[in-house]
Amino acid sequence: MNLKKLFFLFWSCMALGAVVCTLLGLMLQFTDQSFGFLKADEIGYNVFNMAVSGLMIGVFSQLGFFAYLTASYIALSIFRRKFLWTTLQGYSSAFAVFALGYMLYGERDKLSDWLYWVLPLALFIGSILVAFVKVKQTNKSAFVSTVFLMFVVTVLEAWPSINGDETNAVSVFFMITPLFICNAYQILLLHRLVGNSKQEADSATITKSANSAS
Template identity: 50%
Template sequence: MTIRKWFHLFWTTLALGAATTLIVGVLMLLTDKSFSVFGWSGFGFNLFNMMLVGLLIGAFSQMGFFAYLTVNYIALSVFRKAYLWNALQAYTTIFALGFLGYILYGAREDLGNVVFWALPLGLAAVSWAVGAWKSRITNNHAFIPTLFLMVVVTAIEAWPSFQPGDDGSVSTSAILFMMAPLVVCNAYQILLLHRITGSRKAVDAPEAKTA
C-alpha cells in the first residue's frame, strides 16, 4: 500500500462518514425532536456539528479497520492454520450478535420491544451481504473475516452509543446515528482493500503464510 493509496482511502472514508452522518442526522432531526440540540432555529449549526462528528466517526472507523488488519496478521502468525483463526472469528461474531441483543434487551424500556432484536438482525443481514459481495469479488476465504469486521469491530466502535445518556436512558437515535456511518465506512474499506493492496487475498491471505 502506497502513501497515495492510503491517503485516498483516508479522505474518502472521512467524506463517506460525514455524508452518511448528515443523511442519518437529518432523518433523526425530522423524526426525533429531542435529537436536535438547538432546535430548528439552529438547523445549520446542527448540520455543521453533524458533519464534524461524521468526520470523526470516519477517522474512528479507519482506526478500527487498521487495528483489525494488525490483529489479523498477528493471529495468522500465531495460529499457523488459517481455519483455526477463521473458526475463532466465526464464533466471536455469533457471540457478539447475541451479546449485542442481550445488551439491547436490558435497555428495552428505553428502546422499545423491537430494537433489541431488529438491530442485531439488521447488522447481521448487512454484514452477510457485504461478506457475500467481498467473497464474490475476491475469494471465499474473505467471507468470515468480513463478517467479523462488520459485526464485532463495528459493535466495539459503536459501544459508546449503547451507554446511558445524561438522563439515564439509552437512545435509539444515538445508536443509529453512530452505527450507520460506521457500518458504511467499514463496508467501504473492506470492499476497497484488495484494490488498494493490489491483491485479491487482502485480509484473508492464509495461503501465503501457511503454504
C-alpha cells in the first residue's frame, strides 16, 4: 500500500458516493415530491446538493472503514488467535441483525410498519452476497469479517439517520444505501490494492500488510 493507492481509494470512493446519492436522490425526488434536502422543500433536492451529500457520505464511509481495520488490527493483537476475533465478529453480526430489528420495531410509529424487518433482512442478505464475492476473490477466512463490516459497521455509520429525532424511512434509505455500496466497494478493492488477492485476506491481515508495505 502506498500513497498513490490510498489516494485512488479516497477519491474513487467519494466519486462513487456522489454518483449513488445523485441517482438515488433523483429517484426519490420523482417518486416523492415532498422529499427535500436540509428542510429546503421550496427549492427541492437539486443535483448539486445530492452530489455534495454523496461526497460527504463517501468520506464518512472511509472513516468507518479504516476505523474498522484499525480496530481489527488491535483486536488481533489482543486476542492473539484469529479464531477468537472471528468468532466475536460472527456473534456480533448475528446479534446486530436482531438488535436492529428490535430497535426499528420500537420506532415503527415514526418510521414505518415494514422497515423493522425489511431493512435488517435486506442488509443481512446484501452483506452475505458481498462476503461470498470476497471469498471467491480471496479465501474463506474473509467471510465473517466482511459480513461484520457490511452489516455492523454500516449500521453504526448510518446510526444518525436511524436514531434521529426527525428520521423517517426515506432518510434511512437515502443514508444507508450509499454507505453500504461504498463499504462494499472498499472491501472488494482493498485486497487488490495491497496485493493479497489469494492470501490471508481478513481485515486484520490486510491491515498488517498495508502497514508493512507503506
